[in-house]
Amino acid sequence: xxxxxxxxxxxxxAPASSRQQIxxxxxxxxxxxxLLITAAILGFWELLPRTGLVSEIVLPPLHEVITALGLxxxxxxxxxxxxxxxxxxxxxxxxxxxxxxxxxxxxxxxxPVKQVTYPYVVGFQAxxxxxxxxxxxxxxxxxxxxxxxxxxxxxxxxxxxxTLVGLESVPTDSVKLMRSLRATSLQIFRKxxxxxxxxxxxxxxxxxxxxxxxxxxVGEFVGASAGLGYLLDSYNYQLRIDYxxxxxxxxxxxxxxxxxxVEWLDNRLxxxxxx
Amino acid sequence: MIADKGTSAKATKTVVExxxxxxxxxxxxxxxxxxxxxxxxxxxxxxxIHAGEFMSFVGPSGCGKSTLLNIVAGLLDASEGTVxxxxxxxxxxRRDMGFMFQAPVLLPWRSVERNVMMxxxxxxxxxxxIRPKARRILTTVxxxxxxxxxxxELSGGMQQRASLARVLTYEPRVLLMDEPxxxxxxxxxxxxxxxxxxxxxxxxxxxxxxxxxxxxxxxLSHRVVVMSARPSRVAGVVEVPFEYxxxxxxxxxxxxxxxxxxxxxxxxxxx
Ligand SMILES: Nc1ncnc2c1ncn2[C@@H]1O[C@H](COP(=O)(O)OP(=O)(O)OP(=O)(O)O)[C@@H](O)[C@H]1O
Ligand SMILES: [Mg+2]
Numbered sequence: 001x002x003x004x005x006x007x008x009x010x011x012x013x014a015p016a017s018s019r020q021q022i023x024x025x026x027x028x029x030x031x032x033x034x035l036l037i038t039a040a041i042l043g044f045w046e047l048l049p050r051t052g053l054v055s056e057i058v059l060p061p062l063h064e065v066i067t068a069l070g071l072x073x074x075x076x077x078x079x080x081x082x083x084x085x086x087x088x089x090x091x092x093x094x095x096x097x098x099x100x101x102x103x104x105x106x107x108x109x110x111x112p113v114k115q116v117t118y119p120y121v122v123g124f125q126a127x128x129x130x131x132x133x134x135x136x137x138x139x140x141x142x143x144x145x146x147x148x149x150x151x152x153x154x155x156x157x158x159x160x161x162x163t164l165v166g167l168e169s170v171p172t173d174s175v176k177l178m179r180s181l182r183a184t185s186l187q188i189f190r191k192x193x194x195x196x197x198x199x200x201x202x203x204x205x206x207x208x209x210x211x212x213x214x215x216x217x218v219g220e221f222v223g224a225s226a227g228l229g230y231l232l233d234s235y236n237y238q239l240r241i242d243y244x245x246x247x248x249x250x251x252x253x254x255x256x257x258x259x260x261x262v263e264w265l266d267n268r269l270x271x272x273x274x275x
Numbered sequence: 276m277i278a279d280k281g282t283s284a285k286a287t288k289t290v291v292e293x294x295x296x297x298x299x300x301x302x303x304x305x306x307x308x309x310x311x312x313x314x315x316x317x318x319x320x321x322x323x324i325h326a327g328e329f330m331s332f333v334g335p336s337g338c339g340k341s342t343l344l345n346i347v348a349g350l351l352d353a354s355e356g357t358v359x360x361x362x363x364x365x366x367x368x369r370r371d372m373g374f375m376f377q378a379p380v381l382l383p384w385r386s387v388e389r390n391v392m393m394x395x396x397x398x399x400x401x402x403x404x405i406r407p408k409a410r411r412i413l414t415t416v417x418x419x420x421x422x423x424x425x426x427x428e429l430s431g432g433m434q435q436r437a438s439l440a441r442v443l444t445y446e447p448r449v450l451l452m453d454e455p456x457x458x459x460x461x462x463x464x465x466x467x468x469x470x471x472x473x474x475x476x477x478x479x480x481x482x483x484x485x486x487x488x489x490x491x492x493x494x495l496s497h498r499v500v501v502m503s504a505r506p507s508r509v510a511g512v513v514e515v516p517f518e519y520x521x522x523x524x525x526x527x528x529x530x531x532x533x534x535x536x537x538x539x540x541x542x543x544x545x546x
Binding site for chain 1: 367370373380383394398
């Protein structure tokens with residue numbers, strides 16, 4: 001992020017017209033409907049196992065999951081596992097984003113490098129990265145490092161591609177305007193190309209975040225001695241399905257929280273986005 | 276540069292043709308070479324443009340008007356021939372020449388004021404020095420109340436006025452305009468034309484103006500260059516003798532009709 005973009009970091013709300021398109025009454029109607037759906041799902045979750053149609057080992061009733069979640073949150077070891085997984089996610093996300101950003105800028109700015117390396121980047125993307133998980137653990141060990149590497153391996157790509165596409169889709173007239181002012185390449189990049197690419201870059205970053213969560217968990221499933229994925233795997237092995245579901249709830253909450261942070265940042269930084 | 280009304284207006288009322296022309300286009304040819312074929316856009320163009328002159332270019336679509344303007348802007352290399360500005364060979368864009376496009380080309384993340392100050396920023400001039408001037412010019416073009424608006428919050432005509440303010444703020448000696456009002460409605464276009472003429476008369480800026488609209492060309496210009504179809508050359512140059520700046524009344528002058536007719540004929544012959 002260029003400093004000039006950050007300096008102008010200010011919040012603007014979307015133009016009034018786009019905000020008011022949905023009336024207040026309508027919004028409440030939508031909210032009511034989605035609440036109803038949630039209630040229905042939770043109701044089924046509670047009732048289905050009780051009817052005996054679904055075994056409690058396959059789907060424990062809701063109240064048991066809630067109890068398990070409550071117990072889980074009281075264990076001090078749980079927070080150790082939580083910290084491990086959060087570190088792995090953040091490590092994979094941040095490093096993946098930086099690598100994707102630097103790589104994307106590099107490929108966009110330096111055409112010969114792009115010509116030579118682009119096929120490899122795409123080729124790498126064609127490999128289902130999960131196959132690397134055992135290798136990464138062999139190379140980087142049982143600890144957090146291999147999970148971070150796994151996260152990087154899947155998270156960098158959307159950032160790289162979106163950065164590249166964003167930088168290459170700068171309107172020619174904008175560049176022409178800058179050239180007519182005899183702007184330097186750096187000025188064109190900072191004042192035009194990068195801000196232009198920013199909305200797309202952010203879309204890539206959002207994807208990288210979800211990918212980093214997947215990377216950390218897959219890594220932990222394949223081989224780990226700590227982390228929420230490791231915990232989930234061991235509960236599964238012990239057939240403590242209520243705890244497995246409680247952990248899924250925790251992971252969903254983590255994913256949602258991280259996503260909303262990036263979404264919030266996105267709305268602040270890219271205040272000019274047109275609907 | 277937007278000077279007090281009285282002083283500079285007199286000096287530019289009639290263009291001084293004596294002395295060296297400000298811009299000399301000498302034997303300029305341009306061919307576009309693509310993989311499949313070579314397109315000969317400009318056959319040969321020779322033109323002198325004097326300081327303070329308002330010169331319009333009309334011609335059939337695709338004849339090379341934009342090409343010529345881009346060459347004069349230093350954005351495109353001629354295949355042959357040279358362009359001299361103030362006696363100097365033109366090799367790259369000059370900061371005393373401003374370019375204005377058919378589209379406003381505003382940066383959507385910058386406020387109107389910060390868009391207008393962008394050239395000064397590129398030149399490395401202190402912001403605080405430029406800001407009052409930017410505000411003054413924005414007020415002149417009727418955007419005084421929209422300094423903090425984002426481009427997306429403006430109408431098309433307002434965006435184009437912001438674009439005009441941007442180029443005027445850094446006070447170029449030469450203004451190159453490629454169908455700047457082509458996308459605007461009739462009313463806005465007329466208002467912009469009057470505004471442009473007033474600015475031209477007040478500042479003595481030299482303007483090269485590409486348009487599809489013959490009466491717009493006659494109304495605004497000291498001279499209208501008629502270009503032939505591709506590969507194009509200058510089919511004729513029509514002088515417009517009306518006193519400068521003009522009012523819309525000249526459009527009802529029989530001589531005005533004569534001139535537009537003359538241009539139509541030149542265009543017709545060239546096709
Ligand atoms: N980058 C390019 N590559 C190849 N050919 C081009 C290129 N730019 C323009 N041409 C060709 O050169 C010719 C002149 O184009 P130019 O844009 O200068 O025309 P114009 O007079 O401005 O047309 P219009 O009035 O429609 O804007 C056209 O026939 C066009 O096909
Ligand atoms: Mg054109």
